[in-house]
Amino acid sequence: ADTLETLPDYVSWKRQQDLILHGSETIETRRDAIRSGVITPSRTLFVRNNLPAPDPAITEDPDAWEISIEGVGNPRTLSLGELKRMQVTSVASVLQCSGNGRAFFPHGASGTQWSVGAAGCVVWTGVPLKAVIDELGGSADGARYITATGGETIPEGLEPKDIMVERSIPTEALESALLAWEMNDEPLDRAHGGPLRLVVPGYYGVNNVKYVRQLAMTEEQTDAKIQVSGYRVRDVGVSGSSDQPSMWEMNVKSWVTLPLDTTHEGRNLIYGVAFGGTKAIDKVEVSVDGGESWQEAEIIGPDLGPYAWRPFVLATELSSGEHRIVSRATDMDGNSQPRERTDNERGYGHNGWEDHGVSVNVG
Ligand code: MSS
Known part of the structure; x- marks a missing residue:
């Protein structure tokens, strides 16, 4: 049941040849659809x-969408129309x-078998959350x-708490x-x-709550299941609980987007993308011999800030035969991708460079 032939209706406007259809709610971008792309087309x-x-009705009258803001000096409900007049960034x-x-975890972590394509770099426009909180009298004490x-x-x-998407993140993300x-x-x-989403730059997808209808500054994390036991990193075989790390800030990561499978002998341009979560990328190295030797790639394209990914390219000669091409990124704090993955029950946060490489047949 987990395969689809065509895009479901709600995403029929997407470009099917760029996508892998795992299921109606899980659709992945193909590795080769990214190339050296700075911004991922919607x-x-x-x-x-x-x-x-x-339902489609949710975006019929976007400005009428309401969000209630709580845990502030003057809690109240705001319409998207009002938010649009507050400030924009x-x-x-x-x-x-x-x-x-x-997909790279050998223990067969349950969940969608994403390769590299459950990721993209996009531009968001909206009101800084801090401006909204300040306008409503600031954050409650102790939040x-x-x-x-x-x-x-x-x-x-x-039971709503069992299935609702309600996430808590540290207040430092207010910045x-x-x-x-x-x-x-x-x-x-x-x-x-749409019509309104919380965007937390540098944090994993799940924290970017869609169709956000309530936002509260709270003393404690929500008791919704998705927070308490979901999205927690633990050893294989262990169940989720609130004492384990939550999937908040993303780690440094990169992957090659081209060439894949086959290429010609001689000069080649090797493309990929790299990002550091909340930290900008410092450098990216590429190896065409499975990590024996490394060359520094050139970071290309406009710098759209620390939260954006940076396309990179390495011009190099490839001899005929089988090559294992891998990339390794380092962020501005000096964190580099490790070689190995860290095995964990649900297969979260994989940034090991070895598994993310591509095997290319040259000649
Ligand atoms: N939100 C809501 N409301 N719901 C849901 O379901 N999901 C998550 C986020 N948010 C959800 C939300 C997830 S989980 C993710 S990734 C994201 O989202 C995605 O996004 P897109 O736009 O791409 O679809 Mo994992 O960490």
């Missing part, structure tokens, strides 16, 4: 919904699922988390978070959280 961007995508950031790279609730309708008879109504300069489509 039609090429991956989709991941924990619950079925909402844009940020380029990588949206990446916590389970991107899950340590920003807790955001997704706008899905919970089916009758189910960069926004409530966004545009992606890549277009009104935010419901597939990506």
Whole structure:
């Protein structure tokens, strides 16, 4: 049941040849669709919904969408129309699922078998969350988390806390978070959280709550299952619990996007993308012999800030035969991708460079 022939209706506007259809709520970008792309076109961007995508009516009258803001001096409900008159900013950031790279775990981590394509770099436009909180009298005393609730309708008879998408992140994210109504300069489509989404640059996908209908500054993390036991990093065989690390800030990561499978002998341009979560990329090295020797790649294209990914390219000669091409990125704090993956039950946060390489037949 986990394969599809054609794009589901709600994403029929996407470019099918750029995508791998794992299921109706899990659609991956093909590795070769990225090349040296600075910004991922919306039609090429991956989709991941924990619950079925909402009805088309959700984006019919975007300005009438309401969000209630709590845990502030003067809690109240704001319409998207009001938010649009408050302030506006844009940020380029990588949206990446916590389970991107899950397919590389040998223990068969349960969940969508994403390779490298549960990620993209997009531009978000909206109001800085801090401006909204300040306007409403500032954060309540003792608040340590920003807790955001997704706008899905919970089916009758189910325990809301078990299935709702409600996530808490540390208040330090207030410095960069926004409530966004545009992606890549277009009104935010419901597939990506329209009419309004919390965007937390540098944090894993799950924290970027779609169709956000409530946001609260809270003392504690939410007791929703997706926070308490979901998205927690633990050893294989162990169940999730709140004492384990939560999937918040992303780690440094890169992968080669071209060539894949086969290429010609002689001069080649090897492309890829690299990002450092909340930290900018310092350098990217590429190896065409499986990590025996490394050459520094050139980072290309405009610098869209620390949260964006940087395309890189290495011009190099390839001899005929089989080559294992791998890349290794280092962020501005000096964190480099490790060689190995860190095995964990749900296959989260994989940034080991060895598994992310490509085997290319030259000649
Ligand atoms: N939100 C909501 N509301 N719902 C859901 O389901 N999901 C998550 C986010 N948010 C959700 C939300 C996830 S999980 C992810 S990745 C993301 O989202 C995705 O996005 P897109 O736009 O791409 O689809 Mo993993 O960490």
